[in-house]
Amino acid sequence: MAADIPESSISGAPARAAEMPKTWRPQEVEEGMYQEWEAAGLFHADPTDPRPHFSVAMPPPNVTGELHLGHAEYTLQDLYVRYKRMTGHEALWLPGTDHAAIATQNVIEKQLASEGTSKEELGRAAFDQRVARWYEEYGGYIVRQLKRLGFSADWSRLRFTMDEPYVRAVREAFVRLYNDGLIYRGPRIVNWCPRDRSSISDLEVDWQEHEDTLYYIRYDMADGEGALVIATVRPETMLADTGVAVNPNDPRYREFIGRTARLPLVGRTLPVVGDESVTMDFGTGALKVTPGHDPMDYEIGQRHSLEVLSAIDKDGNMVNEEWVPDELRTRDALTARDRVVEMLRDREHLVRTEAYVHEVGHCDRCGEIIQPLVDDQWWCAMSDLARPAIEVVERGEVTFIPDKWNRTYLDWMRGLRDWNVSRQLWLGHRLPIYYCFADQPAPHDLASAREAATHVFASVEEPSACPECAGRNIAQDPDVLDTWFSSGIWPFATLGWPDQTAELDAFYPTDVLDTAREIINLWVARMIMTSLRFTGKVPFHHVLIHAVIQDPQGQRMSKSKGNGVDPLQMVERYGADAVRAWACDVGLPRQDVRFDERLIEEYSKFANKLWNVARLVLMNADGVDVQAHPARGSDPFDQWILSRLDGLVAGVTAAIDGYRPSEAVRAIYEFTWKELADWYLEAAKPRFRLDAADPARQQAVSVALHCVSVVVRLLHPFMPFVTQAIWDLLPGGGGALIARSTTASWPPPGEPTDPPLETSMAALFELVRRLRDARKELGVGEREHVPATLRQAGTADPFLLSVHAAEALALLARVDIVEELPGEPGRVVVTDGLEVVMGAPAAGRSSDPGVLATEMAAVKANIERLEQRLGNADFVSKANPEVVRRTRDQLDAAQEKRAALEEAISRAE
RNA sequence: GGGCGGAUAGCUCAGCUGGUCAGAGCGCCUGGUUUACACCCAGGAGGUCGCGGGUUCGAUCCCUGCUCCGCCCACCA
Numbered sequence: 001m002a003a004d005i006p007e008s009s010i011s012g013a014p015a016r017a018a019e020m021p022k023t024w025r026p027q028e029v030e031e032g033m034y035q036e037w038e039a040a041g042l043f044h045a046d047p048t049d050p051r052p053h054f055s056v057a058m059p060p061p062n063v064t065g066e067l068h069l070g071h072a073e074y075t076l077q078d079l080y081v082r083y084k085r086m087t088g089h090e091a092l093w094l095p096g097t098d099h100a101a102i103a104t105q106n107v108i109e110k111q112l113a114s115e116g117t118s119k120e121e122l123g124r125a126a127f128d129q130r131v132a133r134w135y136e137e138y139g140g141y142i143v144r145q146l147k148r149l150g151f152s153a154d155w156s157r158l159r160f161t162m163d164e165p166y167v168r169a170v171r172e173a174f175v176r177l178y179n180d181g182l183i184y185r186g187p188r189i190v191n192w193c194p195r196d197r198s199s200i201s202d203l204e205v206d207w208q209e210h211e212d213t214l215y216y217i218r219y220d221m222a223d224g225e226g227a228l229v230i231a232t233v234r235p236e237t238m239l240a241d242t243g244v245a246v247n248p249n250d251p252r253y254r255e256f257i258g259r260t261a262r263l264p265l266v267g268r269t270l271p272v273v274g275d276e277s278v279t280m281d282f283g284t285g286a287l288k289v290t291p292g293h294d295p296m297d298y299e300i301g302q303r304h305s306l307e308v309l310s311a312i313d314k315d316g317n318m319v320n321e322e323w324v325p326d327e328l329r330t331r332d333a334l335t336a337r338d339r340v341v342e343m344l345r346d347r348e349h350l351v352r353t354e355a356y357v358h359e360v361g362h363c364d365r366c367g368e369i370i371q372p373l374v375d376d377q378w379w380c381a382m383s384d385l386a387r388p389a390i391e392v393v394e395r396g397e398v399t400f401i402p403d404k405w406n407r408t409y410l411d412w413m414r415g416l417r418d419w420n421v422s423r424q425l426w427l428g429h430r431l432p433i434y435y436c437f438a439d440q441p442a443p444h445d446l447a448s449a450r451e452a453a454t455h456v457f458a459s460v461e462e463p464s465a466c467p468e469c470a471g472r473n474i475a476q477d478p479d480v481l482d483t484w485f486s487s488g489i490w491p492f493a494t495l496g497w498p499d500q501t502a503e504l505d506a507f508y509p510t511d512v513l514d515t516a517r518e519i520i521n522l523w524v525a526r527m528i529m530t531s532l533r534f535t536g537k538v539p540f541h542h543v544l545i546h547a548v549i550q551d552p553q554g555q556r557m558s559k560s561k562g563n564g565v566d567p568l569q570m571v572e573r574y575g576a577d578a579v580r581a582w583a584c585d586v587g588l589p590r591q592d593v594r595f596d597e598r599l600i601e602e603y604s605k606f607a608n609k610l611w612n613v614a615r616l617v618l619m620n621a622d623g624v625d626v627q628a629h630p631a632r633g634s635d636p637f638d639q640w641i642l643s644r645l646d647g648l649v650a651g652v653t654a655a656i657d658g659y660r661p662s663e664a665v666r667a668i669y670e671f672t673w674k675e676l677a678d679w680y681l682e683a684a685k686p687r688f689r690l691d692a693a694d695p696a697r698q699q700a701v702s703v704a705l706h707c708v709s710v711v712v713r714l715l716h717p718f719m720p721f722v723t724q725a726i727w728d729l730l731p732g733g734g735g736a737l738i739a740r741s742t743t744a745s746w747p748p749p750g751e752p753t754d755p756p757l758e759t760s761m762a763a764l765f766e767l768v769r770r771l772r773d774a775r776k777e778l779g780v781g782e783r784e785h786v787p788a789t790l791r792q793a794g795t796a797d798p799f800l801l802s803v804h805a806a807e808a809l810a811l812l813a814r815v816d817i818v819e820e821l822p823g824e825p826g827r828v829v830v831t832d833g834l835e836v837v838m839g840a841p842a843a844g845r846s847s848d849p850g851v852l853a854t855e856m857a858a859v860k861a862n863i864e865r866l867e868q869r870l871g872n873a874d875f876v877s878k879a880n881p882e883v884v885r886r887t888r889d890q891l892d893a894a895q896e897k898r899a900a901l902e903e904a905i906s907r908a909e
Numbered sequence: 910g911g912g913c914g915g916a917u918a919g920c921u922c923a924g925c926u927g928g929u930c931a932g933a934g935c936g937c938c939u940g941g942u943u944u945a946c947a948c949c950c951a952g953g954a955g956g957u958c959g960c961g962g963g964u965u966c967g968a969u970c971c972c973u974g975c976u977c978c979g980c981c982c983a984c985c986a
Contacts (some may be wrong), residue, residue, distance in 0.1 A: 008927095022946070034967095189984095232986055246917085279985045287986055296984035358985090372984095404913065408981070411912080415982090517981080552921085554979070586922090591914065592979060596921045598935050605948045616945035627982090666923080669935090678950085685944065772951065782941060867930090874966035883928050883967095890929075 016729050019277040024611035026575025026604070030721045034150060042736050043152045045092030047506030049740070054084035055092040055489045055507035057540070058153060059515050059523075060161060063138045064102035064107050067145045067556065069549040069595065070516055072567040075583040076546055076661060077514045078151045078876060082717035083656055085152075088744035092507045093152060094494050096159035097139050101428030101483045102196060102204075102365045104534035108134055108427075115733060119426060131427055135162065143569055150576045150720050152738065156872060157503075159494045161486045169493035170486045171432040171460045173530060178433070178458040182381045183421070185450075187308075189291075189298040190420055192371045193363040194316035198424040199377055200880075201482060203416070203522050205815045206364035214356035215341060218285065218349050222260040222269050228253070229351050231283025233358065234293070236337040238263065239323050240311035241270055242287035246301050250285050264349040265340070266325065292374050308374050316371050340448040347753075376450075378422035378431060379480065385529040386416045392538050398528060401659045402589050405520060412521050421482045427826035428480030432458050435475050436466035442475035449595030450477070459733040473531065488526035491539035498534075509537045514544040517591070544659060546587040550594050557595075563860055570600055577719035580603035584661040584718050595630040606669055610711070612675050614726040616887065617704040621731065631704040632751070635687075636804045638703045639754060640761045645707055646750030652714045653749070665718050672711050680707070683811060705730065710747045713737060760799035763832050764808060767800060771813040772826040774838055777851060785810070786826075787818045787839040793903075794833030794896030800835075833893065835900045856901050859894055866891040 037043065045055070045800040056077050061279060063068070081093040105119075108130060112118055119127045139160060142546040146153070177183045190199040215235045220227045228244055244261045246253035257274040270289075276298060278287050291301030291308045301308060311323045318336040319329045328343070330336045344350040361370035390413045392398050400406045422431060424447075435446070435453035443449035450456075455468045465472050489497070491513075495504040509531070515524060523630055524543055531539035550556055551563040558564065570579045586593045632639040648671045655664035687700035709730055716723040716737045737745045771788075782785055788809075792801065799805055806817040815838065826840035869875055869887060876884055 017945090020945095023948070024946095234986080277984080282985045290986090294984075294986075295985070301986070349936080408913075414980070521982090548980080550979080556979085590922090596935090598921070601948085603932055605946095608948050609946065612946035612949085614945085619944070662923090666933090677946085681945080682943090682950095688944065702971080706933065769952090776940080776952070869967080872966055875928090876966085878966050879928070887928080 013621040047502040049090035054089040060096040060098035073546040075580040086746040095153035105427040195368040205361040207359040216351040219261040240309040242307040247278040380419040382416040422479040433477040437473040513540040574604035620688040643754040793835035793900035796833030830900040
């Protein structure tokens with residue numbers, strides 16, 4: 001199933017190694033490599049390929065400008081796509097971009113404003129051209145940036161949510177929902193953005209804390225008997241009041257229910273109603289009801305059949321002639337507030353005021369304060385759509401990773417309200433709703449003349465006549481769809497839906513979706529709902545929620561704060577491999593990450609380290625017979641590194657499969673640097689120097705090459721560039737690691753690991769460290785070899801007494817084990833049941849009994865601790881027997897060490 | 910108002926199912942012209958694991974309260 005290096009005799013490897021630059025310079029090669037891959041068609045997915053399929057739909061970036069670090073997290077998608085290709089799957093990563101109606105219109109309008117003009121001045125046609133130009137320019141720009149990160153998406157299938165086929169899919173989806181009765185038009189209170197002159201959905205409201213004033217206003221009763229004092233932060237909306245509400249359980253006000261209050265300044269009469277939604281202990285417990293300008297009041301109004309009045313218009317002006325007195329009319333609601341308050345004060349209706357901090361809704365695109373008002377809008381009924389979408393998550397057909405998001409999703413879905421899908425923008429998908437005016441010409445201002453239509457119908461195709469009366473006086477609804485409506489059908493619309501294409505058949509449902517938590521409700525939920533509705537299938541099985549990258553101070557990165565980091569700048573500085581490895585490391589499972597450039601730098605160093613490991617091995621590889629899978633052989637270092645390598649393959653594979661990419665990339669890093677480079681290769685160097693035909697050398701080089709070959713493949717999904725470059729130089733390597741082939745390039749599982757050997761080697765390494773320390777204390781020169789005797793002083797690991805160990809000590813610690821010291825004894829090292837006595841250096845310091853005394857103190861403290869624990873009857877009887885046994889072993893070892901140290905100290909004195 | 914996550918070395922973070930788990934990288938200090946790499950090698954210093962309780966023979970790890978930070982949801986005007 002998987003490929004290894006084929007058996008062959010190496011020739012030319014050292015020559016190639018000689019040409020390898022000493023330093024890996026990603027900036028010089030990555031772009032060229034990428035172009036080669038792309039030209040070779042490596043990223044293209046073939047729906048007719050018989051191998052198992054795997055697919056990911058790329059969350060389409062907004063075509064509003066440049067990349068941010070969230071896009072670097074897309075590396076997680078590339079990781080899985082490349083990994084699946086390497087394990088024998090035909091994998092599709094389908095890329096695309098989103099028109100982002102409201103966001104893009106905002107950006108372009110700002111541009112126009114800076115040019116001293118506006119979209120109204122330009123006119124609709126010229127504006128559309130401007131938009132098209134924008135998409136042309138920035139759509140390509142975004143794609144180029146994504147490519148620079150090495151993303152292996154199938155660019156031949158690039159989709160844009162405004163492309164003609166996609167537009168048709170959007171219309172199809174809308175028409176189906178409309179014909180099923182799930183989309184309807186009606187007056188409801190909406191979040192109105194006066195600047196964008198459009199409604200926005202609840203999810204697009206950005207709540208910000210404001211310091212306002214709470215005004216207490218006296219509403220006298222119409223019959224002159226008593227009064228109710230209400231509290232409000234928006235006194236100006238009182239002009240549209242149509243009632244006063246109190247809680248029916250509130251004894252203070254019970255007797256007011258059913259009576260009539262008189263609206264100050266205006267004099268209109270208002271019924272007093274009882275409604276349990278009124279909080280008794282907020283303000284005075286009495287509430288003015290303004291159904292036209294407050295969502296909660298709207299619902300109270302609905303329950304009590306109160307009139308809905310509008311005092312504020314869609315520009316945020318308070319100019320309504322019917323409800324606003326002349327002297328209060330103003331172009332600005334805040335000015336209106338001042339005037340209302342002034343008048344209330346003059347007429348002694350203002351009881352008092354107090355400072356009040358609360359949250360005020362803002363448009364999350366332009367920042368304008370949201371004006372709740374009642375308007376005719378298009379709605380999508382959610383309950384029928386939500387139910388199955390809840391069930392698939394409850395049943396685990398769709399799971400979120402980390403799994404805590406399952407609950408977030410379910411909580412939100414269970415409380416869904418109908419979705420306002422229409423927007424009053426110029427940019428976006430026009431609703432495929434048409435009005436027929438029978439024999440009357442279609443009115444010019446359709447927005448206000450919809451009601452005059454004789455017939456209303458939805459149509460996927462542009463209709464030329466009314467299907468009911470064949471009339472030709474028809475006009476399309478001027479509203480556009482919420483951007484999320486169109487992106488909500490992304491996973492299947494990009495594959496050709498509603499047509500039953502080969503792609504849809506082959507790659508749908510997709511496997512993994514990777515996205516940001518802030519759009520779980522906005523986007524993920526809607527994809528699940530539409531997919532179940534239109535395809536009867538879930539759109540994806542696993543939803544990865546990657547981390548939000550904060551700035552180094554823990555603040556959210558945002559354009560307005562100017563604290564964003566440009567991923568491409570990081571690519572320029574450290575290479576795409578480093579940025580990618582970083583993204584995989586921090587992206588999952590963590591959910592909040594402070595940006596730390598040092599971590600990217602660490603991975604750029606790692607790329608260089610790996611490059612040099614390959615250089616070293618290759619420059620020693622001439623004339624070696626490479627074995628496909630070298631046997632562990634007889635050399636303990638070979639056995640050890642191969643055991644560790646087999647463990648690594650298993651661990652990395654499991655970590656990737658278990659969506660723990662961070663664990664995977666760190667394991668590869670540790671193995672390569674700490675074990676392969678620092679221990680194995682250092683120990684193998686003498687064998688590298690042997691004659692080319694020497695079997696010991698052949699074996700060492702084979703093992704080293706095998707390690708490099710495996711590491712490079714394990715790392716490829718994370719760091720494709722440096723790994724491919726090395727792979728191309730390896731004997732038996734070469735050829736794209738993600739190419740389709742009959743054999744998969746992912747390393748197959750190896751043999752079981754050898755834990756006893758790994759333990760022995762760990763003990764050896766510890767001994768080497770101790771001896772290095774001792775050399776330092778003695779002031780021995782770096783290169784100077786020191787003689788030492790070694791004897792068992794307890795239950796030593798037999799391996800440490802072997803010839804192999806002695807050779808390793810000579811090589812790695814420059815300590816030569818002898819029968820008898822030629823001169824005076826120097827430092828004594830006691831560890832792991834061994835006593836090593838080093839000879840005193842010719843011109844160095846002699847042994848320092850103080851060092852041994854310090855060590856002795858530590859050992860004694862340790863013994864005391866262990867004895868105390870074992871002396872505790874509860875511990876011995878209740879603790880896990882295994883733990884007790886281990887503690888006894890520790891105590892035995894410590895006592896052995898104390899004895900050995902005592903002896904050593906007495907001899908030194 | 911409800912919910913979630915975080916608080917471990919100067920900095921950024923690992924620490925799985927409680928008992929060698931107190932770690933890594935960077936920074937700092939010492940020493941290094943080795944068949945790769947100074948983007949390197951060998952070492953060192955540095956932490957009451959946010960605070961208070963509790964469970965347990967034993968807690969960084971479990972429970973609870975508190976403080977601080979971040980985030981999500983919410984129609985208390």
